[in-house]
Amino acid sequence: MYTIGADIGSVAVKVVLSKDGEWIDGLIAPTGWSPKSSGAEAIAAILDKNGLSRAQISRVVATGYGRNSVDCDERITEITCHAKGARRLFEGSGIRFVLDIGGQDSKAISLDEKYNVSDFLMNDKCAAGTGRFLQNMAVMLGCELKDFSLLPSDIEPHAISSMCTVFAESEVVGLLAQGVDKRALMLGILDSVASRAEGMLRRVGFSAQSGASGVAFTGGASRSRNLVALIERRLGVPLRACEKSQYAGALGAAETA
Amino acid sequence: MTDIESIFETMRNALSAGPVRIKEAVDEGRKIVGCYCAYTPYEVIRATGAIPVTLCSTSDKPIAAGEEHLPRNLCPLIKSSYGFALTDTCPYFHFCSIVIGETTCDGKKKMYELLNRLRPTHVMQLPQTYATESIALWKAEIERLARRLETELGVTITESDLKREISKRNTERRVMGDFYALSTLNPAPLSGLELNLVNEFFKVSFGDEKALELVRELTKALRENYEEGERRVAPRKRIIVTGCPTGKSLEKVFNAIEENGGTIVAFENCGGIKPNYELVDETRPPYDALAEKYLGIPCSCMSPNNKRLDLLEKLVADYHADGVVDIILQACHTYNVETFLVRERLKIPYIAVETDYYQSDVEQLSTRMGAFIEMMN
Ligand code: SF4
Numbered sequence: 001m002y003t004i005g006a007d008i009g010s011v012a013v014k015v016v017l018s019k020d021g022e023w024i025d026g027l028i029a030p031t032g033w034s035p036k037s038s039g040a041e042a043i044a045a046i047l048d049k050n051g052l053s054r055a056q057i058s059r060v061v062a063t064g065y066g067r068n069s070v071d072c073d074e075r076i077t078e079i080t081c082h083a084k085g086a087r088r089l090f091e092g093s094g095i096r097f098v099l100d101i102g103g104q105d106s107k108a109i110s111l112d113e114k115y116n117v118s119d120f121l122m123n124d125k126c127a128a129g130t131g132r133f134l135q136n137m138a139v140m141l142g143c144e145l146k147d148f149s150l151l152p153s154d155i156e157p158h159a160i161s162s163m164c165t166v167f168a169e170s171e172v173v174g175l176l177a178q179g180v181d182k183r184a185l186m187l188g189i190l191d192s193v194a195s196r197a198e199g200m201l202r203r204v205g206f207s208a209q210s211g212a213s214g215v216a217f218t219g220g221a222s223r224s225r226n227l228v229a230l231i232e233r234r235l236g237v238p239l240r241a242c243e244k245s246q247y248a249g250a251l252g253a254a255e256t257a
Numbered sequence: 258m259t260d261i262e263s264i265f266e267t268m269r270n271a272l273s274a275g276p277v278r279i280k281e282a283v284d285e286g287r288k289i290v291g292c293y294c295a296y297t298p299y300e301v302i303r304a305t306g307a308i309p310v311t312l313c314s315t316s317d318k319p320i321a322a323g324e325e326h327l328p329r330n331l332c333p334l335i336k337s338s339y340g341f342a343l344t345d346t347c348p349y350f351h352f353c354s355i356v357i358g359e360t361t362c363d364g365k366k367k368m369y370e371l372l373n374r375l376r377p378t379h380v381m382q383l384p385q386t387y388a389t390e391s392i393a394l395w396k397a398e399i400e401r402l403a404r405r406l407e408t409e410l411g412v413t414i415t416e417s418d419l420k421r422e423i424s425k426r427n428t429e430r431r432v433m434g435d436f437y438a439l440s441t442l443n444p445a446p447l448s449g450l451e452l453n454l455v456n457e458f459f460k461v462s463f464g465d466e467k468a469l470e471l472v473r474e475l476t477k478a479l480r481e482n483y484e485e486g487e488r489r490v491a492p493r494k495r496i497i498v499t500g501c502p503t504g505k506s507l508e509k510v511f512n513a514i515e516e517n518g519g520t521i522v523a524f525e526n527c528g529g530i531k532p533n534y535e536l537v538d539e540t541r542p543p544y545d546a547l548a549e550k551y552l553g554i555p556c557s558c559m560s561p562n563n564k565r566l567d568l569l570e571k572l573v574a575d576y577h578a579d580g581v582v583d584i585i586l587q588a589c590h591t592y593n594v595e596t597f598l599v600r601e602r603l604k605i606p607y608i609a610v611e612t613d614y615y616q617s618d619v620e621q622l623s624t625r626m627g628a629f630i631e632m633m634n
């Protein structure tokens with residue numbers, strides 16, 4: 001039985017094809033201006049790539065902020081899907097918390113022993129602590145998003161005090177003018193995202209004890225090993241991320257299909 | 258079976274007819290007294306022959322105007338109330354001869370100082386804890402209100418006037434209580450949106466016997482139809498809404514709950530159960546009884562406010578609730594701080610949502626409420 005999970009995020013569409021609950025294929029495409037057409041195209045593309053037709057898929061489940069704009073059998077929120085996806089990706093690790101940092105939003109989820117959501121917190125109103133904040137900072141510093149993953153680990157981050165994107169920009173300009181090392185500033189920017197993430201996790205019940213078995217880290221930002229290290233330093237427990245972390249929402253959707 | 262829809266339709270029409278009815282009352286020589294808060298003792302106002310009305314405070318439209326005098330990071334309810342008055346767009350404010358305010362939260366009491374420049378505003382000094390000495394203070398404040406109204410409106414309030422109005426208001430509370438109790442049935446006989454409609458209707462009933470009779474009729478019809486097997490609402494997760502006062506602009510939260518698998522079975526907020534679940538003791542001297550009843554309203558401006566936690570706990574049991582949604586208006590510190598205690602006390606899923614009167618977060622609310630209800634499955 002084939003199922004498809006489609007996570008229509010604000011920046012990227014993630015689609016997962018699975019068969020009897022097993023991962024078959026995954027695909028990521030930019031969302032662009034129309035979540036409706038990019039969602040439909042991504043689903044068509046993964047079908048095409050695997051030589052399948054829509055009729056052979058028993059269920060398509062959509063999640064993410066654009067879930068209401070695509071044609072599907074069921075819509076489930078990204079909170080539930082991320083929890084299910086994280087369970088699939090890190091099953092057996094005993095994780096009780098999921099941290100997701102995406103393009104426009106971030107979320108912290110706490111799970112019970114059966115990996116069901118027991119509490120969650122979302123930040124989707126302000127750019128701080130999300131991928132968009134990093135994107136803005138990258139543009140301002142004249143570098144690319146991927147450069148935020150290639151920083152040396154032996155430099156101490158230079159603290160950025162402004163949480164708001166607008167204020168942080170002028171703060172960074174000022175610090176650059178004072179001659180602060182650009183790499184230390186980039187680490188400082190990442191650490192401000194890490195600090196937000198830590199705050200959210202603690203508010204859903206994270207502590208060194210309750211989170212001892214680690215925190216699943218999903219979403220696009222989980223690809224930055226510098227960010228991973230900074231969050232781990234704050235939490236004092238390992239973060240669990242893998243190359244499929246970005247697919248957590250789509251995987252969770254495919255799972256419930 | 259009785260046609261429930263036609264009763265709701267009558268109520269809907271009454272909402273828009275409210276201002277005209279007040280204008281007619283004014284033309285007939287009645288005085289209008291503007292109110293904002295559940296602590297205002299309606300009985301005292303009615304004993305003067307005047308009509309207490311709830312002033313507009315739940316639309317985002319006048320907020321920009323309000324912000325010309327008030328800081329932006331203030332609760333939208335306060336900015337909206339003041340903005341309505343400033344722009345003269347609340348028909349009830351337009352017709353009222355005096356406004357009654359209370360020193361509930363900081364924002365409101367300071368706003369009343371400005372409001373007083375637009376219309377005489379009598380501010381009652383509300384003690385913020387429920388204790389014997391506080392009740393005595395509050396009784397003195399209620400008496401001071403009575404004297405002010407007597408001077409302002411040129412009437413005398415007699416004890417029998419007060420007793421009559423106390424008994425009448427108690428009847429209103431009982432009728433609303435019976436109506437609310439319908440939603441303890443499982444599945445609920447009506448939706449939260451309909452429940453809210455009846456609350457709004459009650460607000461503009463202005464003590465009218467016929468309006469009260471309509472609520473009685475609705476309660477009876479809903480119960481009878483239910484017993485005959487009518488199910489107007491599918492079984493869904495049962496949600497209690499609590500927190501800041503709600504209104505038109507916050508219907509977005511009710512929609513988000515009811516479009517994502519939930520049914521609101523009770524509104525604990527002002528405008529719902531909170532101000533109406535306790536009666537004024539008719540066997541006690543009127544001012545004492547009024548002071549005890551009104552100071553006992555469990556608003557977050559009380560400290561401590563354990564009574565609200567007790568009330569919520571009881572409602573959760575009585576209404577067989579699956580979850581509680583706490584609505585926090587932006588910059589409402591008292592309700593916001595209290596979320597910690599509410600979460601701790603309740604043994605069922607709980608979520609606090611911070612929002613304002615603008616409709617820009619409709620999608621986010623839908624995701625939050627959707628995830629909250631999925632969490633219960
Ligand atoms: S919540 Fe408190 S301040 Fe607001 S209307 Fe109710 S009693 Fe008054």
Ligand code: SF4
Pocket residue numbers: 332333334335361362363364365501502558586588589590591592
């Ligand atoms: S909602 Fe909170 S801040 Fe706003 S008027 Fe009521 S108590 Fe004050």
